Amino acid sequence: MTIYDISKQAGVSIATVSRVLNGSANVKPKTKKKVLEVIEQCGYTPNAFARGLGLNSMNTVGILCADSSDLYLAKAVYYIEKNLRAGGYHAVLCCTGYDLESKKASLSLLLNQRVDSVIMVGSNFIEDESGDNQYIRDAAEQVPIMLLNADLDCSNVYCTMCDDFKSMHDAAVSLINQEITDILYLYNSTSFSGKKKLLGYQSAYTMNNIPLNKQYQQFFAGTHEDIDGVCHFLNELRRKGLEFHAVLASEDMLAAGAIKYARMNNLSVPDDLSVIGYNNSLLCTCCEPELSSVDNHLETLCSQLVKTCIGTLSNEEMPQKTIFSGELVKRFSTK
Amino acid sequence: MTIYDISKQAGVSIATVSRVLNGSANVKPKTKKKVLEVIEQCGYTPNAFARGLGLNSMNTVGILCADSSDLYLAKAVYYIEKNLRAGGYHAVLCCTGYDLESKKASLSLLLNQRVDSVIMVGSNFIEDESGDNQYIRDAAEQVPIMLLNADLDCSNVYCTMCDDFKSMHDAAVSLINQEITDILYLYNSTSFSGKKKLLGYQSAYTMNNIPLNKQYQQFFAGTHEDIDGVCHFLNELRRKGLEFHAVLASEDMLAAGAIKYARMNNLSVPDDLSVIGYNNSLLCTCCEPELSSVDNHLETLCSQLVKTCIGTLSNEEMPQKTIFSGELVKRFSTK
DNA sequence: TTGTACGCGTTATCAT
DNA sequence: ATGATAACGCGTACAA
Numbered sequence: 001m002t003i004y005d006i007s008k009q010a011g012v013s014i015a016t017v018s019r020v021l022n023g024s025a026n027v028k029p030k031t032k033k034k035v036l037e038v039i040e041q042c043g044y045t046p047n048a049f050a051r052g053l054g055l056n057s058m059n060t061v062g063i064l065c066a067d068s069s070d071l072y073l074a075k076a077v078y079y080i081e082k083n084l085r086a087g088g089y090h091a092v093l094c095c096t097g098y099d100l101e102s103k104k105a106s107l108s109l110l111l112n113q114r115v116d117s118v119i120m121v122g123s124n125f126i127e128d129e130s131g132d133n134q135y136i137r138d139a140a141e142q143v144p145i146m147l148l149n150a151d152l153d154c155s156n157v158y159c160t161m162c163d164d165f166k167s168m169h170d171a172a173v174s175l176i177n178q179e180i181t182d183i184l185y186l187y188n189s190t191s192f193s194g195k196k197k198l199l200g201y202q203s204a205y206t207m208n209n210i211p212l213n214k215q216y217q218q219f220f221a222g223t224h225e226d227i228d229g230v231c232h233f234l235n236e237l238r239r240k241g242l243e244f245h246a247v248l249a250s251e252d253m254l255a256a257g258a259i260k261y262a263r264m265n266n267l268s269v270p271d272d273l274s275v276i277g278y279n280n281s282l283l284c285t286c287c288e289p290e291l292s293s294v295d296n297h298l299e300t301l302c303s304q305l306v307k308t309c310i311g312t313l314s315n316e317e318m319p320q321k322t323i324f325s326g327e328l329v330k331r332f333s334t335k
Numbered sequence: 336m337t338i339y340d341i342s343k344q345a346g347v348s349i350a351t352v353s354r355v356l357n358g359s360a361n362v363k364p365k366t367k368k369k370v371l372e373v374i375e376q377c378g379y380t381p382n383a384f385a386r387g388l389g390l391n392s393m394n395t396v397g398i399l400c401a402d403s404s405d406l407y408l409a410k411a412v413y414y415i416e417k418n419l420r421a422g423g424y425h426a427v428l429c430c431t432g433y434d435l436e437s438k439k440a441s442l443s444l445l446l447n448q449r450v451d452s453v454i455m456v457g458s459n460f461i462e463d464e465s466g467d468n469q470y471i472r473d474a475a476e477q478v479p480i481m482l483l484n485a486d487l488d489c490s491n492v493y494c495t496m497c498d499d500f501k502s503m504h505d506a507a508v509s510l511i512n513q514e515i516t517d518i519l520y521l522y523n524s525t526s527f528s529g530k531k532k533l534l535g536y537q538s539a540y541t542m543n544n545i546p547l548n549k550q551y552q553q554f555f556a557g558t559h560e561d562i563d564g565v566c567h568f569l570n571e572l573r574r575k576g577l578e579f580h581a582v583l584a585s586e587d588m589l590a591a592g593a594i595k596y597a598r599m600n601n602l603s604v605p606d607d608l609s610v611i612g613y614n615n616s617l618l619c620t621c622c623e624p625e626l627s628s629v630d631n632h633l634e635t636l637c638s639q640l641v642k643t644c645i646g647t648l649s650n651e652e653m654p655q656k657t658i659f660s661g662e663l664v665k666r667f668s669t670k
Numbered sequence: 671t672t673g674t675a676c677g678c679g680t681t682a683t684c685a686t
Numbered sequence: 687a688t689g690a691t692a693a694c695g696c697g698t699a700c701a702a
Binding site: 002003004014015018019021022046047049050051052053054055 | 694695696697698
């Protein structure tokens with residue numbers, strides 16, 4: 001069933017059918033009605049490939065993300081897809097893992113697929129070595145690139161992020177204000193966002209003239225789901241004699257491990273140990289006591305990112321950086 | 336940069352370029368080398384839309400799912416996407432929500448986009464009213480439809496599922512064998528899968544000649560993330576005088592709520608209250624004590640589903656129903 | 671207001 | 687082993 005079939009049955013030319021299809025003006029109401037009837041009756045829908053070929057677009061945006069099953073990234077993908085679809089775009093999902101070569105290959109695949117734009121979800125897409133980000137700059141020559149929680153100065157690259165530095169800084173300050181100065185900072189990512197968070201923690205110390213101690217900045221190398229591993233990791237630190245009365249984590253899952261650690265060692269939360277997580281995820285209410293956590297307004301971020309994306313594709317002038325601030329949601333793991 | 340440009344620069348016809356591109360035999364090694372050089376040098380990649388138009392396929396599969404941010408569905412989407420890509424297919428994600436009209440609209444969108452197949456993730460896609468599933472049967476006339484955790488008898492519809500009946504039955508039996516007969520069954524979905532689970536619970540009772548009591552089959556109507564809500568829900572039941580020494584839940588999140596309820600009421604788990612969840616998700620290790628939970632081997636299911644999908648698209652004969660069985664993973668919320 | 675004819679960039683058939 | 691050419695189905699400039 002093609003536009004030719006419709007045009008024949010309706011007794012008009014394909015141009016007219018096309019005009020009706022695309023809501024063009026300048027078509028007599030009566031003709032329009034006739035065409036619509038035939039279309040309806042035949043259950044005709046235009047061939048998307050042919051349209052794509054002619055218009056050089058299939059209204060499709062690629063979503064690149066390391067692991068869409070991760071609690072946080074899954075939410076991001078969900079919000080992004082919803083907003084894209086509401087804006088008339090399809091979303092091609094592509095999970096890359098955390099390996100650079102695989103990220104490059106995935107991006108390339110999407111570009112070959114002729115997506116209109118690519119959204120890279122998560123700060124893990126920006127590498128330390130500036131040269132390692134060249135593949136993104138190259139891609140930006142072809143289509144606009146949207147970055148969620150990452151920063152890259154490059155024309156045609158648009159960044160939407162949360163002020164993780166400030167959020168983490170504020171979280172640390174809130175503990176320091178309670179006279180807790182032996183805060184263990186626990187993190188599992190050294191991505192752009194991860195670094196910002198760490199700096200936030202550090203700045204809270206220096207601004208309050210408290211000396212920083214590397215021992216209190218611990219990197220957990222396990223998987224993103226290994227809550228038990230975190231618990232054991234903390235036990236190990238304790239066994240080695242490290243004393244801390246608060247755990248500030250770069251991700252809720254790490255904080256959940258801290259809660260578990262506290263219980264295992266009969267430490268009362270928050271009296272003996274205060275714990276703050278990050279992302280304000282489902283895990284917060286799963287913990288007992290419930291986790292205080294930084295909410296970085298992911299839904300807002302995603303909504304704004306897609307606005308920027310669609311705006312750019314519509315040739316509107318869009319801001320290259322958009323920054324939102326987060327907020328500490330207090331529950332019962334802090335005083 | 337088109338195939339014409341390449342053909343000119345290489346001094347051959349477009350047919351030859353196309354042959355080289357598609358690895359066709361019958362092309363002189365020397366010619367092939369020359370063409371590949373030019374392609375490489377120009378950084379040429381074939382136009383996917385034009386290929387799509389010609390071949391009537393862009394090697395794309397649609398993934399329909401109610402909510403890709405749900406812990407379980409997110410994992411499913413992740414596994415499916417990975418397997419599809421490994422098989423050379425792109426994945427268009429489309430979150431539908433739980434509303435029927437929206438599901439219909441989404442499916443139709445994917446079909447108009449000319450995907451090669453549609454994968455429907457989650458048993459919520461099968462409605463009680465047989466007529467309400469007509470839109471799926473209709474879609475199956477156009478492309479093969481893959482169902483994860485759902486069952487629909489229809490040509491060109493392929494179902495891959497876990498034996499939720501048996502898994503839940505076994506879980507209930509394991510409690511009954513510990514002399515616990517006042518098991519509260521807690522569920523939040525009446526989907527195909529949800530019904531199978533409930534039947535599994537019920538059959539464990541009847542097979543052991545224990546009378547069933549409707550009061551012990553409680554439907555929780557809150558959101559899929561409202562752990563607190565579950566906790567309050569159980570408190571309410573207790574307040575009304577319902578006594579139970581085990582909670583068997585259709586989803587980990589409900590079980591997490593039960594753990595919380597136990598703590599709030601100073602009930603020891605598993606001594607005073609045994610708890611079993613379902614899905615064996617991240618929440619299991621987040622709880623304290625850790626949740627025993629049914630693992631329905633989602634990764635295997637997804638891998639098999641995609642095999643069936645790609646096989647079907649390759650015109651191989653594939654089984655219309657594939658059923659795996661689950662397994663109770665014992666942790667510390669049961670004896 | 672409507673119709674004709676061309677271009678989009680491939681793949682595939684049929685000659686050579 | 688290679689080349690010419692016809693589909694594929696649409697949008698649209700231009701003509702009427």
